[in-house]
Amino acid sequence: MVNFEINDKQYSAPDGTLIIQVADREHIAIPRFCYHPKLSIVASCRMCLVEVAKSPKPLPACATPVAEGMKIWTHSPCACDAQKSVMEFLLINHPLDCPICDQGGECELQDQALEYGKDVSRFTEGKRSVKDLDIGPLIKTDMTRCIHCTRCVRFGTEIAGMRELGATGRGEHMEIGTFLEQTVDSEVSGNVIDLCPVGALTSKPFHHKGRAWELQQVASIAPHDCVGSHVYVHTLRGEVMRVVPRQEDSINEVWISDRDRFSYSGLKSPDRLLKPLIKKNNEWVETDWDLALQFTIKSLQAILEKEGGRSVGALVSPSATLEECYLAQKWLRGMGISSIDHRLHRMDFSCDSGGPSPCPTFGLALTELENADTILLIGSHPRTEQPLINHRLAKAARKGAQIIMVNPIQYDFNFKVAAELTPSGGQLLHPLLGIMNALLSQKNERPHFAWLTPFLKNTVSTPEEKQVAEWLGRGNKKVAIFLGLQAQAHWHASALQLVAEALALFCQASLGYLTEGANSVGAWVSGVLPDQGPGGISLSEGKGLNAHSMVKTPLPAYVLFGGVEPEFDLANTVAARRALSESAFVVAFSPFRGGMCEQYAKVMLPIAAYTETEGTFINGEGRWQSFNAANPPPGEARPGWEVLRALTALCGGPGSLYSRSEEVRDELKHIVQNVPSVTLPSLEQRFRRIEPILSESKEGLRVVTEWPIYRVDSLVRRSKPLQDTAASPLFRARLNPKTASLYSIKGENKMRIRREGEFECILPVAVDKKIPENTVHIASALEGGGNMGQQGAVQVFLESNKDA
Amino acid sequence: MGFVISQSEQEEIDRWLLKYPPHQKQSAVLPALKIVQEKNGGWLATEHLDAVADYLSLPKIAVYEVASFYSLFDLKPVGKHKIYVCTNVSCMLAGSETIVGYLERRLGIKMGETTQDGCFTLKEAECLAACGGAPAMQIDNTYYENLTPEKIESILAGLNG
Numbered sequence: 001m002v003n004f005e006i007n008d009k010q011y012s013a014p015d016g017t018l019i020i021q022v023a024d025r026e027h028i029a030i031p032r033f034c035y036h037p038k039l040s041i042v043a044s045c046r047m048c049l050v051e052v053a054k055s056p057k058p059l060p061a062c063a064t065p066v067a068e069g070m071k072i073w074t075h076s077p078c079a080c081d082a083q084k085s086v087m088e089f090l091l092i093n094h095p096l097d098c099p100i101c102d103q104g105g106e107c108e109l110q111d112q113a114l115e116y117g118k119d120v121s122r123f124t125e126g127k128r129s130v131k132d133l134d135i136g137p138l139i140k141t142d143m144t145r146c147i148h149c150t151r152c153v154r155f156g157t158e159i160a161g162m163r164e165l166g167a168t169g170r171g172e173h174m175e176i177g178t179f180l181e182q183t184v185d186s187e188v189s190g191n192v193i194d195l196c197p198v199g200a201l202t203s204k205p206f207h208h209k210g211r212a213w214e215l216q217q218v219a220s221i222a223p224h225d226c227v228g229s230h231v232y233v234h235t236l237r238g239e240v241m242r243v244v245p246r247q248e249d250s251i252n253e254v255w256i257s258d259r260d261r262f263s264y265s266g267l268k269s270p271d272r273l274l275k276p277l278i279k280k281n282n283e284w285v286e287t288d289w290d291l292a293l294q295f296t297i298k299s300l301q302a303i304l305e306k307e308g309g310r311s312v313g314a315l316v317s318p319s320a321t322l323e324e325c326y327l328a329q330k331w332l333r334g335m336g337i338s339s340i341d342h343r344l345h346r347m348d349f350s351c352d353s354g355g356p357s358p359c360p361t362f363g364l365a366l367t368e369l370e371n372a373d374t375i376l377l378i379g380s381h382p383r384t385e386q387p388l389i390n391h392r393l394a395k396a397a398r399k400g401a402q403i404i405m406v407n408p409i410q411y412d413f414n415f416k417v418a419a420e421l422t423p424s425g426g427q428l429l430h431p432l433l434g435i436m437n438a439l440l441s442q443k444n445e446r447p448h449f450a451w452l453t454p455f456l457k458n459t460v461s462t463p464e465e466k467q468v469a470e471w472l473g474r475g476n477k478k479v480a481i482f483l484g485l486q487a488q489a490h491w492h493a494s495a496l497q498l499v500a501e502a503l504a505l506f507c508q509a510s511l512g513y514l515t516e517g518a519n520s521v522g523a524w525v526s527g528v529l530p531d532q533g534p535g536g537i538s539l540s541e542g543k544g545l546n547a548h549s550m551v552k553t554p555l556p557a558y559v560l561f562g563g564v565e566p567e568f569d570l571a572n573t574v575a576a577r578r579a580l581s582e583s584a585f586v587v588a589f590s591p592f593r594g595g596m597c598e599q600y601a602k603v604m605l606p607i608a609a610y611t612e613t614e615g616t617f618i619n620g621e622g623r624w625q626s627f628n629a630a631n632p633p634p635g636e637a638r639p640g641w642e643v644l645r646a647l648t649a650l651c652g653g654p655g656s657l658y659s660r661s662e663e664v665r666d667e668l669k670h671i672v673q674n675v676p677s678v679t680l681p682s683l684e685q686r687f688r689r690i691e692p693i694l695s696e697s698k699e700g701l702r703v704v705t706e707w708p709i710y711r712v713d714s715l716v717r718r719s720k721p722l723q724d725t726a727a728s729p730l731f732r733a734r735l736n737p738k739t740a741s742l743y744s745i746k747g748e749n750k751m752r753i754r755r756e757g758e759f760e761c762i763l764p765v766a767v768d769k770k771i772p773e774n775t776v777h778i779a780s781a782l783e784g785g786g787n788m789g790q791q792g793a794v795q796v797f798l799e800s801n802k803d804a
Numbered sequence: 805m806g807f808v809i810s811q812s813e814q815e816e817i818d819r820w821l822l823k824y825p826p827h828q829k830q831s832a833v834l835p836a837l838k839i840v841q842e843k844n845g846g847w848l849a850t851e852h853l854d855a856v857a858d859y860l861s862l863p864k865i866a867v868y869e870v871a872s873f874y875s876l877f878d879l880k881p882v883g884k885h886k887i888y889v890c891t892n893v894s895c896m897l898a899g900s901e902t903i904v905g906y907l908e909r910r911l912g913i914k915m916g917e918t919t920q921d922g923c924f925t926l927k928e929a930e931c932l933a934a935c936g937g938a939p940a941m942q943i944d945n946t947y948y949e950n951l952t953p954e955k956i957e958s959i960l961a962g963l964n965g
Contacts, residue, residue, distance in 0.1 A: 162863065163863035163865050163866060164863075164865060165865065166863075166865035166866065166868060166869045167869055168865075168868050168869050168872040168873070169872050169873065170872070170873045170874075178865065179872065180850060180868075
């Protein structure tokens with residue numbers, strides 16, 4: 001600790017603390033542009049100059065550490081003079097276009113010019129201007145306004161992990177930009193909009209849409225991944241104008257992903273469902289809520305009476321709020337419907353019959369993640385799936401963590417990966433078994449894992465797997481293991497989960513799940529599962545079908561809740577399309593119409609989208625995060641929980657007792673608190689279930705699918721700016737060059753992919769070295785991609801080029 | 805990408821890389837650009853910059869920054885010989901304006917331009933650190949001092965166009 005004075009008052013701070021950090025802590029105002037607490041120090045703008053005793057010149061507060069006995073004045077004539085001069089220099093080339101600048105009203109330059117600037121400019125020479133480059137659909141550039149603080153450049157290097165913006169040219173000709181006209185493609189690029197202290201980088205979708213001081217701000221939670229980032233929703237006259245990050249150092253710090261920032265554009269999609277609609281003689285007819293709800297209940301009851309409780313399948317969005325989830329399962333179970341599920345991407349449920357499923361949390365706090373020593377990610381591409389988890393991983397890697405990936409294809413990581421295992425044919429299970437096998441044969445053998453040995457009798461560990469085992473098996477290290485979205489969607493999902501559990505147990509590691517949607521944990525807690533009720537209680541009777549079985553064999557009726565679009569969201573979209581179009585009755589609770597829903601649904605009920613309803617999401621850490629509505633739903637749309645409350649009441653349940661959504665949440669909380677802890681059957685017992693899988697052949701060609709970053713839910717799919725980014729992939733079957741040549745396929749060809757009796761489709765081919773052998777990699781949920789069946793073994797043929 | 809750094813250029817760059825720690829390949833970006841520029845017609849196209857970035861495992865923008873910062877790198881086609889005339893204080897006092905004027909008339913181009921036959925590019929240089937021999941100019945890698953129009957004439961003749 002050192003003692004020093006600021007403005008003649010005594011303070012103390014740890015050695016090495018910068019003057020600006022102490023000033024911020026003590027709420028002493030020091031102007032600044034280039035300094036940002038989350039970025040490195042460059043001291044280039046010189047705005048934070050302060051007077052320091054015995055220093056011949058004023059010093060930059062952002063780059064000067066405090067020292068014992070130091071005397072600092074932030075508002076002395078010397079300091080003020082220096083700050084005023086710097087401000088005058090910064091304004092020399094800055095245009096006076098504040099009236100038409102989107103930053104106006106929330107501009108650091110404007111604010112500080114008011115405080116520290118002179119009233120009149122002495123500069124009479126010509127101002128420089130900079131030609132703007134188009135850097136994509138998200139960020140608007142007006143580089144003439146740039147003051148060269150380089151926050152955006154440092155953000156690229158230090159946070160986004162990819163340098164896309166730079167400072168080119170010299171002196172008067174220095175410009176911040178991409179140099180060549182090209183898009184900025186980072187998945188967190190939008191944060192430079194907040195970082196930019198002036199109006200050089202602003203939000204393109206928000207361009208000239210409103211003034212900062214007209215906007216109303218409501219705190220909310222981001223709805224697209226299990227991180228649960230804190231955001232502010234800014235509205236103007238009841239319409240969402242933009243979404244910006246809300247600082248929460250234990251979750252998203254000061255950042256949010258582009259997906260969370262720009263998805264709001266989808267709220268204004270022409271697809272918004274504004275009134276309850278019933279299909280009569282194949283025509284959609286507007287109706288009122290009463291009629292629509294009664295029609296829904298009567299139709300479902302008729303089918304249930306005729307065909308029994310298993311005749312209706314309910315698919316609930318993993319991004320539905322906790323209150324919606326809880327009320328949905330309560331209403332559905334009250335009706336006698338037991339097939340309820342939120343695990344839409346999943347196709348393998350063989351673990352389900354082995355006891356209750358574990359609550360899919362991270363297994364550790366996000367702040368602990370960046371302090372882990374070894375991290376094993378299985379079937380995970382966090383950069384597109386949970387961009388801010390990726391940021392924590394990058395931080396961990398910078399601190400020296402060994403990060404190991406077991407993935408179906410090679411990805412571009414923006415941090416150092418210690419090992420990347422990409423088995424042929426997407427067979428993720430085999431490297432995991434190899435690692436387990438190597439761990440078991442390490443010197444420090446543990447007798448209580450002896451039962452594992454027979455399961456591994458066919459496994460031979462590769463040198464790479466042995467190396468990974470070496471890293472994982474070192475004692476006294478903090479190890480974290482995660483099952484990502486692709487592990488959960490994998491055809492061996494259950495087996496992967498069990499082997500991961502064994503690995504975690506052996507290495508005394510935490511085991512976590514990086515789940516789909518914003519509220520998978522909440523859906524689990526509310527009992528949106530076919531065999532588990534609220535609080536995760538196993539249902540001894542009345543078990544229903546899981547999401548995959550619901551469509552594999554078509555059911556007479558379906559309930560879709562929360563904007564679920566099975567033709568995009570389910571593991572097997574071919575089966576989903578068939579099942580829904582063959583069913584007698586489908587009711588869709590959704591903010592949107594359009595797409596296939598118009599064909600298969602009989603009733604469409606308009607519910608509020610995420611900014612329009614109050615509710616709660618439980619993030620992957622298990623944090624219950626409630627939020628309020630920021631704007632009213634359009635037309636006659638109502639918050640989902642209110643619709644479900646009305647339905648429960650109509651069915652004679654106690655639904656009308658809730659007057660506020662908090663009561664729903666608190667009722668569930670009460671249930672959760674009183675749930676007895678469950679003991680799972682031993683790992684050994686559960687392992688027996690996967691024994692047949694272990695002896696399966698790993699040969700053969702397999703299709704591996706992946707949901708692209710901006711195709712994960714109905715809202716994102718309707719956000720035009722996100723769809724316009726370079727991250728929107730083309731519909732291609734990607735193949736390794738070796739595999740391609742095996743089937744005499746070339747890059748320009750088309751390929752016929754077939755699974756006997758299930759599906760057949762023809763796709764253009766892209767040859768890509770990042771795809772392991774025997775793997776056909778295809779993006780899911782693309783427009784026109786509905787002919788692709790679920791992942792797994794397929795046959796492929798070269799398609800003649802006639803129709804190319 | 806069309807351009808690949810040749811074997812001999814790679815060897816030269818590798819010699820520079822040896823001088824720096826292995827994780828600081830960025831340190832070799834200046835010599836690498838210089839080598840590639842010299843061997844490829846005296847200027848750097850985007851594909852040359854990208855190749856250097858790839859070779860040194862740097863983000864492309866990091867190379868663009870350096871190449872656009874230094875006036876010694878030309879990012880547009882230049883003539884066979886680059887003439888840098890110093891116009892800084894000492895040379896100016898010693899008559900660099902006359903030298904510039906003579907060169908412009910003699911070559912029929914303005915400062916910053918290239919002759920139509922592609923032989924010469926005329927560039928203004930800040931201090932060449934040759935004040936003792938002002939006025940001075942640099943043609944390619946050679947310094948010429950105490951310039952007069954006659955001397956320039958013989959220098960240009962010696963370059964064989």
